[in-house]
Amino acid sequence: QKEVEQNSGPLSVPEGAIASLNCTYSDRGSQSFFWYRQYSGKSPELIMFIYSNGDKEDGRFTAQLNKASQYVSLLIRDSQPSDSATYLCADMEYGNKLVFGAGTILRVKS
């Protein structure tokens, strides 16, 4: 059974700063990782996915994958109050099943 670990937070950053969210996973053979954002009382929505070692950038978001360390991170540049949410890291199992971490609460202070 795959496991995904995240620090529950809350992580507090000032507006305009870089927020760094981290996730570790148990299965060394895992290939695909996803970051979902969930606003309070709402459903999760996909921000980014990453399959390869290294960095993947999309606007203010950068996902980083280090397979040797079994570590995935999400960087949010120029953080805005609207980025305040819970961020869920997920690992994909056989059968296209996502195994989610418990999520990290991010608070961006204006």
Next chain:
Amino acid sequence: DADVTQTPRNRITKTGKRIMLECSQTKGHDRMYWYRQDPGLGLQLIYYSFDVKDINKGEISDGYSVSRQAQAKFSLSLESAIPNQTALYFCATFDGNTGELFFGEGSRLTVL
């Protein structure tokens, strides 16, 4: 209208009652999922279905059953609800081209 629709959105029931949560989708995806979310525990997979004839248990299927009535419909049932099934339940569909899960708006269930 939402692409993935869940009903009811909120339900309060009593221990021992049978409850059905319904999910319908207009995205045309074959794969559908039911997840449960508890505070501090993230999303846990209850059941998933690859198509109408292919239904599989997830990590926490005990106490739940499902029915895939059509490609677009996937229902979750609690045969005899108990208080520790109080949670937020999400239905989701999977886009095989992008690897993305599309979630419904959630069904909040309270079992007294």
